[in-house]
Amino acid sequence: MTDLERDIARLIIDTLALEHLTVDDIAADQPLFGQGLGLDSVDALELALALQNRYGLRIASDSREARRHFETVRSLALYVEGSSCAG
Amino acid sequence: MMEFAVDAWRAWAPGMEDDTAWAAWCAAPHAIVDNGEQPACEFVPPMQRRRLSRLARIVMHAAWPLCGDDEQLPFVFASRHGETTRTFAMLDEIGRNAPLSPTQFGLSVHNAIAGQWSILRGQRGESVAIAGEADTFEHAIVEAAALLGDGLPAAIVVVAEERPAPAYDGHIDDVPFSYALALRLSLAGNGPRWRLSLAANDGAAPVAGVPHALRFVRALHDGAPLDHPWKTRRWHWQPSA
Numbered sequence: 420m421t422d423l424e425r426d427i428a429r430l431i432i433d434t435l436a437l438e439h440l441t442v443d444d445i446a447a448d449q450p451l452f453g454q455g456l457g458l459d460s461v462d463a464l465e466l467a468l469a470l471q472n473r474y475g476l477r478i479a480s481d482s483r484e485a486r487r488h489f490e491t492v493r494s495l496a497l498y499v500e501g502s503s504c505a506g
Numbered sequence: 507m508m509e510f511a512v513d514a515w516r517a518w519a520p521g522m523e524d525d526t527a528w529a530a531w532c533a534a535p536h537a538i539v540d541n542g543e544q545p546a547c548e549f550v551p552p553m554q555r556r557r558l559s560r561l562a563r564i565v566m567h568a569a570w571p572l573c574g575d576d577e578q579l580p581f582v583f584a585s586r587h588g589e590t591t592r593t594f595a596m597l598d599e600i601g602r603n604a605p606l607s608p609t610q611f612g613l614s615v616h617n618a619i620a621g622q623w624s625i626l627r628g629q630r631g632e633s634v635a636i637a638g639e640a641d642t643f644e645h646a647i648v649e650a651a652a653l654l655g656d657g658l659p660a661a662i663v664v665v666a667e668e669r670p671a672p673a674y675d676g677h678i679d680d681v682p683f684s685y686a687l688a689l690r691l692s693l694a695g696n697g698p699r700w701r702l703s704l705a706a707n708d709g710a711a712p713v714a715g716v717p718h719a720l721r722f723v724r725a726l727h728d729g730a731p732l733d734h735p736w737k738t739r740r741w742h743w744q745p746s747a
Contacts, residue, residue: 436556457553464608471605 420447423496431492434469435462447493455491463489474499508651509746513660513697514690516568517723518545519683532727535716540669540683554626557609560684561589561668562619566626568688569664573627579690580632580653582663583620584646587678588637589613590670619666632658640680640712641736643687643719647702650691660692665719680717687719698729701744710735 420428420442428442431451435458445456452458458466466489467478476499478485488498517528520543531538544560545567558566565583573579592614599606612618617635624633632653638645643665650661666686670678690697712735713721725732725743732743 437552438556439552461608461612468605468607 420492421496423499424492427492427495427499430469430473431456431466434465445492447496448491451489451491470495470499474502476502507701507703508647509699509701510651510654510691510693511695511697511699512689512726513692513695514572515688515723515726516572517685517687517720518564518568519685519720528723529727532724535720535724538683538685550626554622557613558622559589559592559613559619559668561585561591561666562613562622564668564684564686565619565664565666565688566623568666568686569623569662570627572662572688572690573629575627577660578629578631580650580658580661581620581623581629581634582646582649582653582661583617583623583633583635584638584642584649584663584665585616585619585667586637586639586642587667587670587681588616589618589668590674590678591668594671594673639736640718641734641739641741643722644702644704644734644739644741647691650689651702654691654693660690660695662688662690664688667717682715682717685717685720687723698726699746701742701746703742703744705740705742707735707738707740710740712736 424447425442428445431437431445432440432442449455452463470476470478478488488494519538520540521538522528522531544563547555547558547563547566549570550558550566592610596606596610596614616637617633620633620635623629634649636642636645636649646663646665650663653661664686667681668684669681718734721732722743729745731745734741
């Protein structure tokens with residue numbers, strides 16, 4: 420995983436109180452929701468808030484793009500990188 | 507007047523992990539110091555456990571063994587102060603003009619722990635969450651007695667408080683340490699029988715120091731009657747043969 424991906428995995432663990440996991444337990448391409456890591460809709464809201472605070476992202480909660488960005492740690496990292504380039 | 511059997515009970519406070527500890531404490535009650543300890547609740551899967559606050563863990567730890575996996579029992583959750591820790595965290599966010607945590611918000615309501623009990627234990631029956639004054643415990647018993655009177659075979663009652671943040675010092679003075687008492691009550695069970703009655707208070711003052719629910723734990727050990735005056739009300743606990 421890249422440094423940014425590790426940062427995001429750490430943010431997910433800390434924000435969502437996944438005390439039983441370490442950064443190494445989360446693969447960059449593992450689905451975060453449903454059958455993957457097992458996160459749910461409340462986690463999505465909580466994670467959006469944490470990403471906003473950490474990286475200054477603005478995420479529309481109902482957009483199809485948001486769903487795509489939130490698929491994996493890797494897709495979130497690409498989104499963060501894209502946003503900071505654009506910004 | 508209500509009469510019922512206390513078929514099982516469990517209590518928790520920091521450092522008080524088993525019946526032996528409570529028996530010793532009841533023989534010689536001493537101040538319990540709250541250093542933020544909380545039950546591990548390893549019987550709850552990690553993905554669900556992460557949503558349990560300290561107060562919720564204390565409740566689950568105390569109540570869990572009192573309900574069989576194949577039973578459906580009504581649940582009465584009682585707490586005078588509830589989730590002060592979550593509420594205080596949200597007040598801090600509001601004070602800083604920061605967005606509220608959705609998790610804190612959703613789980614700060616008074617019936618959240620009763621809801622978590624229902625989900626974790628697959629309980630689909632009656633569920634009550636109450637907050638009262640210093641006699642919240644007795645009001646919870648009244649709820650349970652009403653459920654039993656309705657014909658339910660047994661009821662679980664949990665009274666629980668978490669020591670609040672220091673900012674509440676001087677405002678909340680009846681939670682010297684976090685604790686919970688969980689009871690399994692029935693009308694016709696084999697446990698020791700108790701009568702609870704209510705009369706007008708003639709001016710008697712409540713006993714300060716030990717949380718009242720834990721004074722009842724003492725009464726469970728020594729079988730002695732217990733009085734609980736509060737404002738206009740005077741509750742009387744009487745063991746009955």
